[in-house]
Amino acid sequence: MISIQRLTGRPREFFGLMEESAQLGAESARALRSVVTGPGRSRPDLTAVVEARRKDKEVYQKLDSLLSRVFATPIEREDLAAIGQKLYKLPKTIEKFAERYEIVHDKVGDTDFGIVIGMLERATEIVVRMVHSLAWSPAALSEINAMKARLSQIKAEAGHVLLDAERRLYASGPAPLTAIVTKELYDLLTECLEVCRSIGGTLALAVLKNS
Amino acid sequence: MTSPGVCPGGYAGKWPGGVMEPLVACMLNLARDPGQGGWNYLACCVSEMSHSWSAPFLLMISLQKFFGKDDKFFTLLDASAEEGRLSIKALTEVLAHPEAVENAGIFQLRKEADKAITEQINEALVSSFVTALEREDVEVLSGVLYKIPKTVEKFVERLSLFPEMVSGVDFSRHITLLTAATEQVVALVKMIRTLGDGKVAEAKAINERLQVIEGDADKLILEMLRDLYSGRHEINRVLVLRDLYELLETVIDRCRDAGSAVMHIVLKNS
Numbered sequence: 001m002i003s004i005q006r007l008t009g010r011p012r013e014f015f016g017l018m019e020e021s022a023q024l025g026a027e028s029a030r031a032l033r034s035v036v037t038g039p040g041r042s043r044p045d046l047t048a049v050v051e052a053r054r055k056d057k058e059v060y061q062k063l064d065s066l067l068s069r070v071f072a073t074p075i076e077r078e079d080l081a082a083i084g085q086k087l088y089k090l091p092k093t094i095e096k097f098a099e100r101y102e103i104v105h106d107k108v109g110d111t112d113f114g115i116v117i118g119m120l121e122r123a124t125e126i127v128v129r130m131v132h133s134l135a136w137s138p139a140a141l142s143e144i145n146a147m148k149a150r151l152s153q154i155k156a157e158a159g160h161v162l163l164d165a166e167r168r169l170y171a172s173g174p175a176p177l178t179a180i181v182t183k184e185l186y187d188l189l190t191e192c193l194e195v196c197r198s199i200g201g202t203l204a205l206a207v208l209k210n211s
Numbered sequence: 212m213t214s215p216g217v218c219p220g221g222y223a224g225k226w227p228g229g230v231m232e233p234l235v236a237c238m239l240n241l242a243r244d245p246g247q248g249g250w251n252y253l254a255c256c257v258s259e260m261s262h263s264w265s266a267p268f269l270l271m272i273s274l275q276k277f278f279g280k281d282d283k284f285f286t287l288l289d290a291s292a293e294e295g296r297l298s299i300k301a302l303t304e305v306l307a308h309p310e311a312v313e314n315a316g317i318f319q320l321r322k323e324a325d326k327a328i329t330e331q332i333n334e335a336l337v338s339s340f341v342t343a344l345e346r347e348d349v350e351v352l353s354g355v356l357y358k359i360p361k362t363v364e365k366f367v368e369r370l371s372l373f374p375e376m377v378s379g380v381d382f383s384r385h386i387t388l389l390t391a392a393t394e395q396v397v398a399l400v401k402m403i404r405t406l407g408d409g410k411v412a413e414a415k416a417i418n419e420r421l422q423v424i425e426g427d428a429d430k431l432i433l434e435m436l437r438d439l440y441s442g443r444h445e446i447n448r449v450l451v452l453r454d455l456y457e458l459l460e461t462v463i464d465r466c467r468d469a470g471s472a473v474m475h476i477v478l479k480n481s
Contacts, residue, residue, distance in 0.1 A: 064471075064475065064478075065478055068475055068478030068479045069478060069479075078347075099433055100436070103433065103436055103437045103440055104440050107440070176446040177440065177442060177446060177449065180446070180449065180450070181440055
């Protein structure tokens with residue numbers, strides 16, 4: 001019955017959109033690295049981040065519209081809606097970080113965000129692989145669970161790195177404004193990784209339901 | 212009451228005035244005798260009831276309820292959107308003179324009124340056999356609508372803690388965006404009643420306006436933060452204003468969410 005559901009539920013369209021959305025999330029994370037590692041104290045260029053978010057919004061709207069119009073779906077409608085929503089949240093949160101960074105880049109110029117952004121890149125690549133697995137090899141439950149665990153591990157490692165960065169920030173006796181804006185950026189990076197972890201949880205649940 | 216005299220089961224003229232009993236009897240008869248006899252029986256029951264002074268009305272109501280055409284949900288959703296609009300209207304009056312904020316209790320009343328409506332919707336969802344709209348969609352929309360006055364109340368609570376901190380702050384652009392957003396939400400929620408009238412394009416246009424307003428609100432908060440983080444302001448003022456700006460942005464985000472929830476319903480029922 002599940003196979004029939006998958007066959008009749010326009011899997012190419014639904015999973016194609018979800019994969020596109022996951023790839024735009026990964027693209028967004030890669031673009032973020034170039035935002036924070038731009039030359040010197042010049043104003044960062046957010047074009048690539050904004051563009052990835054804009055494209056992802058279009059993909060999300062297509063998915064939402066398809067979900068509303070189509071009677072049969074390859075996996076449960078609610079799961080597709082939840083995954084689509086969370087995938088879109090990723091480039092959106094990354095863009096929010098980039099926009100805030102652009103405002104205060106001259107105040108946090110010496111802060112190194114590269115390590116955590118590297119972790120974010122790895123997390124988004126895992127999300128791409130998870131979406132691919134859900135779409136085309138839904139029986140790979142153990143593989144999906146391993147990737148989900150890896151996402152949680154990355155989130156935890158990033159938490160340690162950011163905690164240490166915060167400790168060093170406060171120990172250096174920064175200007176209050178620098179402390180406020182740096183902490184805000186750390187929190188936004190944590191949020192990005194939390195979104196990845198949450199996507200992993202939702203994808204694993206969807207695979208479990210359909211395995 | 213007239214006697215049709217043709218019902219094969221001889222039930223006509225005997226029912227006690229209610230609607231469900233004869234209706235169920237007709238259905239059972241139809242199930243036993245799906246041929247012309249059963250249909251004749253059903254037709255004569257309906258005809259019989261239509262001669263009773265209260266039956267047509269009761270029959271209409273029951274069938275509407277049974278098939279989910281009851282407009283209770285539409286009325287409650289409209290009322291909830293209206294509470295949000297009134298809450299934002301009161302907020303814009305406060306924002307015109309934020310340093311003189313008083314009577315914050317009115318926002319709590321608005322929120323409580325909306326909460327009562329949301330509870331009525333939830334109760335109706337539990338007690339209704341069939342709903343005109345999908346249960347989950349009504350639940351999501353009513354939840355999002357309730358968050359509008361709730362976030363407004365939160366904003367005013369924060370504002371009333373430090374009204375002196377906001378002296379000289381110009382909220383006029385926020386007022387414009389909030390007013391526009393809430394008008395679009397009320398218009399969109401009203402459109403749910405007319406689903407199926409080919410108004411998808413109209414609903415999409417309203418929703419797009421909401422998206423534009425939300426985009427403008429994002430740009431506005433960035434502009435405000437750019438000024439706040441410029442180093443020209445006292446640090447306490449930076450913290451207070453940042454929280455307030457973020458709450459105002461959240462109110463507009465909630466309006467956008469309401470628009471998305473309505474569009475979801477519109478597309479599903481188009």
